[in-house]
Amino acid sequence: MTVQDVSTTKVDIDPRVERSRVQVLHATLELLGEVGYGDLTIEAVAARSGVAKSTIYRHWKGKLELVTDAFHEMKVAEPPPAPGPVAQRVTDLLMDIARNVIGTDWRVNCLPALIEASARCPEVADVSRDLAEAGMSRVKAVLDDGVAVGELPAELDTMLLADALTGPIFLRGLFHRRPVQPDEVPGLVALLLPSPPSSP
Amino acid sequence: MTVQDVSTTKVDIDPRVERSRVQVLHATLELLGEVGYGDLTIEAVAARSGVAKSTIYRHWKGKLELVTDAFHEMKVAEPPPAPGPVAQRVTDLLMDIARNVIGTDWRVNCLPALIEASARCPEVADVSRDLAEAGMSRVKAVLDDGVAVGELPAELDTMLLADALTGPIFLRGLFHRRPVQPDEVPGLVALLLPSPPSSP
Amino acid sequence: MTVQDVSTTKVDIDPRVERSRVQVLHATLELLGEVGYGDLTIEAVAARSGVAKSTIYRHWKGKLELVTDAFHEMKVAEPPPAPGPVAQRVTDLLMDIARNVIGTDWRVNCLPALIEASARCPEVADVSRDLAEAGMSRVKAVLDDGVAVGELPAELDTMLLADALTGPIFLRGLFHRRPVQPDEVPGLVALLLPSPPSSP
Amino acid sequence: MTVQDVSTTKVDIDPRVERSRVQVLHATLELLGEVGYGDLTIEAVAARSGVAKSTIYRHWKGKLELVTDAFHEMKVAEPPPAPGPVAQRVTDLLMDIARNVIGTDWRVNCLPALIEASARCPEVADVSRDLAEAGMSRVKAVLDDGVAVGELPAELDTMLLADALTGPIFLRGLFHRRPVQPDEVPGLVALLLPSPPSSP
DNA sequence: CTTTAAGCGAGACGGTACGTCAAGTCTTCGT
């Protein structure tokens, strides 16, 4: 450990390790898309990636950790904060979420497995919480923005409202199995978004 | 088919079959709650239920079919409709749900497993839908009642509102892993329940 | 049990029992020929014979007893005592045995299984002994005859000689797996059969 | 293939593989002696040997191949050739065999299983032949010796006589289930062993 | 000429073993 290590942090990582890591995560993502989480096999990841099973186990504790890692690899780019009235921006955001829940986005395909795993294992629950809040924070940010510019009441519990807006979308998608259609989103927003404080 | 057939319909089901069926489904639900869908093994169901593996396979094609059948047994008894102002009745209902999500109610323990299984198999998804809607209908019924007695606006989409009220409770419990506490429920109701139409 | 029962012994056997018995033994023999003893299953016998498994178990204790019974069903007809010199008659008999051991006679095909089963179970050993001695007695009878007519020494241990004559045939067929060919039989007889007592 | 290959031939066999192999074959022979071929179970071999079932299947295709391999391990050490008159030496040898057949020598306990397996599979039959001939060759060697020193007729078919001498012992032990007692051996030898050529 | 008891088929039951597969660990070798 020398001084410059501090600044370059990971400069001297064994290139083989990095190569394995990339190949394995790539294969994992491919397979997740093809067979889903439930049928994903470490054996198959090893075969597909050309990396030995033992190497995979050396770097990841198991399927869950591997998938979690792969998931992290695919952080969504935050969309730039758009201008316009809050109601419109919220609607856009929720329609985007609704479309993802309906579609075959592989990240969403992992949600049931994530929820299930969260119920059994606190570490996964932490991951789940992080992901959930990261997703939610986009909605909350817009709402906070609305409060800031006076389009929404000052005393609004924006966190709670964000959950109330997204809750039905996930609930219907995952549990009711009757997903909210994008064109139902405006009705949802209209129902839940408080009227702006009357400006005298 | 004669008239008396109606009354005897299933009279001649082999009692052994029924006995096995009950024991197996009971054990399945127990285990689903304990280890989840992913780690549920037929072997364990056999051991827990005292029914031989071969007997299980004689009646169910595999894990999925078994679990589907088991979930069907989950139906809850409807509580009697209570009197009082709508806001209060809704709040009571949601607090009850919130308490269940927090607690260790075995039906709730099975929810993650149910969601996970639903994602893999349309038949289970149908079961999930039935259960979800049965649960939701209690809330919707109260809201409909509120509309009927004029405590809520006539044009209210009660189904959507029911989802918006219960959504956050399940979402936070299952996904956010930061369950709604019963004492947060009144705030939720206050935030989402529309004011009664002003009575002139 | 009345007096005349004694004389009619089996007269009043339920015809259904006899019908089952015949069908089952017939199917057993068929299957023995097709798949051998090792792969014979009671399930298959039931299917082939159209007789229910439970009925089979009602009459026979298991596979071994069933096969033993079937075996008994096929008692060989004793060939008529032929005339001629003893050496010739012995040779004929042994050539017949040698041909059976070489061929695919199903009775011989069961011998390995019989020997194996005999080693594990005294009851089967008794069956084996009976069959072995029944087969051997044909040879011994001829030898005894030879002693009687003076073609063989009076003090001859005919039992032992019978075993010495048949022994190599079975031993080579079953253990050496290099069966005695029929044309080797005369040499065997010549080697082992004592010369007739010199007649002064 | 060069010279030093001979010495190193199998040097780099994974020691774990060899360890498994030895343990499994040993357990197999033990069990063959105890329960026979028909009731031999791979599951039991795994349990007895402490080697996992999957490892057994990795190395052997099934029961038959396993048993074949195990029988190969059965080779006996040749006893040194003893001096003395041929009749005496033959008698000693046969009494030894007779004692083994009566006793509980584990190799003999496997004979029924070996015969049974031989009947079902040519590869095992080859093993059986090898073992049979190895055993027989001890007797034949003495007889050949007798011919060489002039105690037995020059034209004697020693192989055939060896079979005739051992045949009854095995036949009575395995099939008749009335084993030749050691004290019957001299009679057998006296009956079958040709008189020495009269020395003028 | 009906009872009555047997023999019957159907097939569910608890089991054992099969042969396969993946999980996750551990050992050996080669670079």
Add this chain to the structure above:
DNA sequence: ACGAAGACTTGACGTACCGTCTCGCTTAAAG
């Protein structure tokens, strides 16, 4: 020294038969 290769133990899979056991139905006999 570390990664690749792959053998190892473990345990569940889903299948096939085992031998036992009700069940009603049919059928032969005995009253």
